[in-house]
Amino acid sequence: MRLEKCYFCSSTVHPGHGIHFVRNDCKVFKFCRGKCHKAFKKRKNPRKSRWTKAYRKATGKDLAVDPSFEFEKKRNIPVKYSRELWNNTLVAMKRVEEIRLKRQGQHIINRLKEGKKLRKEADIREVDKHIHLIRAPGAKAPVFEKKMVEVIMADDDDEDMEGN
Amino acid sequence: MSQYNFKKITVVPTAKDFIDIILSKTQRKTPTVVHRGYKISRIRGFYTRKVKFCQQSYHDKLTMIITDFPKLEDIHPFYADLMNVLYDKDHYKLALGQMNTARHLIDSVAKDYVRLLKYGDSLYRCKQLKRAALGRMCTIMKRQKQSLEYLEEVRQHLSRLPSIDPNNRTLLITGFPNVGKSSFINKITRADVEVQPYAFTTKSLYVGHTDYKYLRWQVIDTPGLLDHSLEERNTIEMQAITALAHIRAAVLFIMDISEQCGHSLEQQISLFKNIKPLFTNKPLIIVINKIDILTMDDLPPEKKELFTEFEESSIPIICMSTLTEVGVMEVRSEACDRLLIQRVESKIRSKKVQGVAHRLRVAMPEKRDTTERDIELEMGDDYSLDLRKRWDLANEEEKYDVLPEIWNGHNVADFIDPDIMTKLEELEKEEELREKAGFYNDDTEEEDEEMQDLRKTARKIRNKRMLKTLESREKKGIKTKFPRTGKKVDKADIENTMAELGIEIQNKSKTHYATQNNERSRSTSRRAIKRKREESEVARSGSRSVSRKREKSAHRTLSITPRDKSGMRDEKMAKKAKKLAKAAVGPMHRQGIFETDRRIAVKKPKHLFSGKRKMKADRR
Numbered sequence: 001m002r003l004e005k006c007y008f009c010s011s012t013v014h015p016g017h018g019i020h021f022v023r024n025d026c027k028v029f030k031f032c033r034g035k036c037h038k039a040f041k042k043r044k045n046p047r048k049s050r051w052t053k054a055y056r057k058a059t060g061k062d063l064a065v066d067p068s069f070e071f072e073k074k075r076n077i078p079v080k081y082s083r084e085l086w087n088n089t090l091v092a093m094k095r096v097e098e099i100r101l102k103r104q105g106q107h108i109i110n111r112l113k114e115g116k117k118l119r120k121e122a123d124i125r126e127v128d129k130h131i132h133l134i135r136a137p138g139a140k141a142p143v144f145e146k147k148m149v150e151v152i153m154a155d156d157d158d159e160d161m162e163g164n
Numbered sequence: 165m166s167q168y169n170f171k172k173i174t175v176v177p178t179a180k181d182f183i184d185i186i187l188s189k190t191q192r193k194t195p196t197v198v199h200r201g202y203k204i205s206r207i208r209g210f211y212t213r214k215v216k217f218c219q220q221s222y223h224d225k226l227t228m229i230i231t232d233f234p235k236l237e238d239i240h241p242f243y244a245d246l247m248n249v250l251y252d253k254d255h256y257k258l259a260l261g262q263m264n265t266a267r268h269l270i271d272s273v274a275k276d277y278v279r280l281l282k283y284g285d286s287l288y289r290c291k292q293l294k295r296a297a298l299g300r301m302c303t304i305m306k307r308q309k310q311s312l313e314y315l316e317e318v319r320q321h322l323s324r325l326p327s328i329d330p331n332n333r334t335l336l337i338t339g340f341p342n343v344g345k346s347s348f349i350n351k352i353t354r355a356d357v358e359v360q361p362y363a364f365t366t367k368s369l370y371v372g373h374t375d376y377k378y379l380r381w382q383v384i385d386t387p388g389l390l391d392h393s394l395e396e397r398n399t400i401e402m403q404a405i406t407a408l409a410h411i412r413a414a415v416l417f418i419m420d421i422s423e424q425c426g427h428s429l430e431q432q433i434s435l436f437k438n439i440k441p442l443f444t445n446k447p448l449i450i451v452i453n454k455i456d457i458l459t460m461d462d463l464p465p466e467k468k469e470l471f472t473e474f475e476e477s478s479i480p481i482i483c484m485s486t487l488t489e490v491g492v493m494e495v496r497s498e499a500c501d502r503l504l505i506q507r508v509e510s511k512i513r514s515k516k517v518q519g520v521a522h523r524l525r526v527a528m529p530e531k532r533d534t535t536e537r538d539i540e541l542e543m544g545d546d547y548s549l550d551l552r553k554r555w556d557l558a559n560e561e562e563k564y565d566v567l568p569e570i571w572n573g574h575n576v577a578d579f580i581d582p583d584i585m586t587k588l589e590e591l592e593k594e595e596e597l598r599e600k601a602g603f604y605n606d607d608t609e610e611e612d613e614e615m616q617d618l619r620k621t622a623r624k625i626r627n628k629r630m631l632k633t634l635e636s637r638e639k640k641g642i643k644t645k646f647p648r649t650g651k652k653v654d655k656a657d658i659e660n661t662m663a664e665l666g667i668e669i670q671n672k673s674k675t676h677y678a679t680q681n682n683e684r685s686r687s688t689s690r691r692a693i694k695r696k697r698e699e700s701e702v703a704r705s706g707s708r709s710v711s712r713k714r715e716k717s718a719h720r721t722l723s724i725t726p727r728d729k730s731g732m733r734d735e736k737m738a739k740k741a742k743k744l745a746k747a748a749v750g751p752m753h754r755q756g757i758f759e760t761d762r763r764i765a766v767k768k769p770k771h772l773f774s775g776k777r778k779m780k781a782d783r784r
Binding site: 001002003012067068070071072073074075079080081082083085086088089090092093095096097099102106113116120122123124126127130131133134135136139 | 555556557558559562565567568569570571572573574575576577578579580581582584585587588590591592594595603604607608615618619621622624625626628629632662664665666667
């Protein structure tokens with residue numbers, strides 16, 4: 001039993017799902033669902049379809065090159081079974097997964113940092129230019145607030161009165 | 165290279181046809197018109213062309229004939245001999261030689277006349293020369309009538325010859341006429357040779373094909389041979405002799421034991437002895453046919469003695485009956501086997517095999533003592549297939565471990581690597597380094613209160629802008645009212661907006677917008693201003709009645725501020741507004757070009773000026 005990778009969107013194809021297509025030149029294409037299969041038949045390039053992992057890696061939106069990816073590789077030469085090796089592998093797998101996720105997350109945070117800065121600057125500019133829509137120059141607090149303050153004060157007085 | 169398919173020889177036309185073809189071709193393919201008045205060189209050229217064309221056509225056609233017919237020296241000796249037998253080698257060669265000479269003569273005729281044409285001085289003379297040339301060429305061809313007819317016959321016969329491959333595995337069937345050769349070939353192949361009670365039913369060689377041991381075998385049926393010397397043999401028998409002489413095949417000599425063919429056994433055996441020299445180096449089988457009429461055992465002992473000779477010389481004798489099909493297949497198998505053995509032996513002796521022999525290897529499987537199947541049969545119901553029992557591991561206890569295959573969307577097998585722990589350590593080290601270097605630090609500063617406030621106001625501003633754009637979009641579709649009457653301003657509206665902006669309005673009762681709507685609540689100061697205006701007007705016009713009327717009626721209209729003064733704080737602002745208004749008009753308006761004027765964007769659109777005019781109104 002093996003979990004495959006969809007050729008188009010790179011998601012996992014679980015057993016019993018999807019379609020395997022074998023081409024005349026003996027290359028096998030595995031698809032997770034009809035969407036990917038149809039896109040392939042329409043000769044779409046996964047590196048250009050925005051929602052695929054291939055696009056994300058190609059345009060640098062997701063982490064693509066990292067030593068933590070080297071651990072998971074389909075090996076064609078079988079290794080003789082030994083219990084110790086498999087136990088070690090299971091432990092190592094978990095740790096590698098943690099590290100990989102952490103690094104992926106950091107990659108995305110780094111990518112989005114620039115945007116944060118720009119948005120901050122845009123806010124400052126916005127306020128500079130269009131403050132007149134909210135507040136007239138020379139005015140202090142808006143009149144409503146003053147009224148509200150009066151109302152609250154009145155309530156307080158009432159409460160005091162009642163309390164007393 | 166031996167050619168055994170003569171079907172591609174061009175048709176040889178009769179002399180008359182030949183001439184007709186060539187002459188009509190000359191007439192069609194060369195220019196036909198020439199006048200007396202042309203330049204003499206042109207006339208000469210015209211007739212020269214005709215003569216040369218005719219010569220060329222003759223030459224080409226004759227060359228084709230000569231080259232298409234096989235040269236007796238170049239083909240396999242079997243075919244050469246066969247053709248000699250059928251068509252007489254000398255006659256054949258002579259005919260082709262005649263074609264050759266005819267070609268040569270035609271060439272020389274054309275050469276001579278072309279030379280003469282160069283000195284032709286009138287159209288008439290040139291024409292006569294051309295006529296003479298063509299006439300001579302055609303006469304030459306007329307003389308070849310006999311050769312051409314003969315060659316056509318040869319061609320037709322050649323194309324009908326059976327395609328025999330002299331190098332392929334072949335069985336040759338010989339014997340007296342009427343012994344059952346054609347019946348035999350009919351039985352083992354799909355050939356349909358005529359079988360009749362009279363002698364010499366088969367007049368030429370027939371080929372059939374049969375399969376044996378996954379190979380194709382040719383079977384050649386020959387016309388019957390009579391017992392006389394070689395010189396006395398006729399054409400039909402000679403074909404059989406030729407086949408026997410040249411083809412390396414297994415020979416089946418068929419004898420009729422019942423003597424129904426009209427010849428006794430002794431005669432048949434004497435024929436055999438006569439043609440024995442032809443059987444050297446060929447596997448030979450004596451076949452006794454028609455045993456359904458008379459078997460070997462029924463023969464009187466004297467006859468039997470005749471066969472002992474053959475037994476001594478170790479020539480196999482097989483009995484068969486083509487009528488009842490007894491022994492037919494045996495004969496074929498025996499003949500094929502013998503021929504195969506001989507061919508294989510000769511190939512082994514040749515040099516080519518040495519290069520291949522050492523590359524051949526036949527693998528034989530080893531014998532095993534107990535297979536899994538044996539164990540299964542022995543145990544019966546108790547048996548269960550355990551594939552892991554032969555596993556060769558370092559630790560025998562681990563053979564029957566249950567292995568996890570998948571974890572958290574990954575295949576465990578993809579991670580299996582003898583060096584995985586070392587690699588993991590390296591990775592951990594790298595991770596530590598990164599942490600130390602501050603790779604995972606969160607650099608974002610906490611925003612102070614001021615910044616947070618600023619963000620909030622920015623959000624408010626954006627909302628406000630969005631609302632404004634939505635409002636203006638709503639107004640977009642609404643037509644402007646004309647004439648433009650004074651907009652009634654809602655008092656509450658103004659007060660609200662001002663309050664939002666944080667401006668306190670003092671003296672709310674005395675404000676402009678308040679008095680505008682309320683006619684009664686007019687201040688005296690206002691009136692004073694109006695009065696002043698009226699007075700000046702009176703001074704100008706100089707008529708009291710008019711001014712009085714104006715006093716009474718014009719109050720309301722004069723209370724609305726003129727459009728260019730409304731909403732302006734002061735003179736300066738009013739001037740600037742005027743300036744902006746002028747600038748906003750646009751260059752087109754300033755030039756006197758207005759939106760509703762007719763204008764042609766593209767003076768000459770291509771689709772209206774290109775193409776042919778058809779019966780449509782789509783062109784300018």
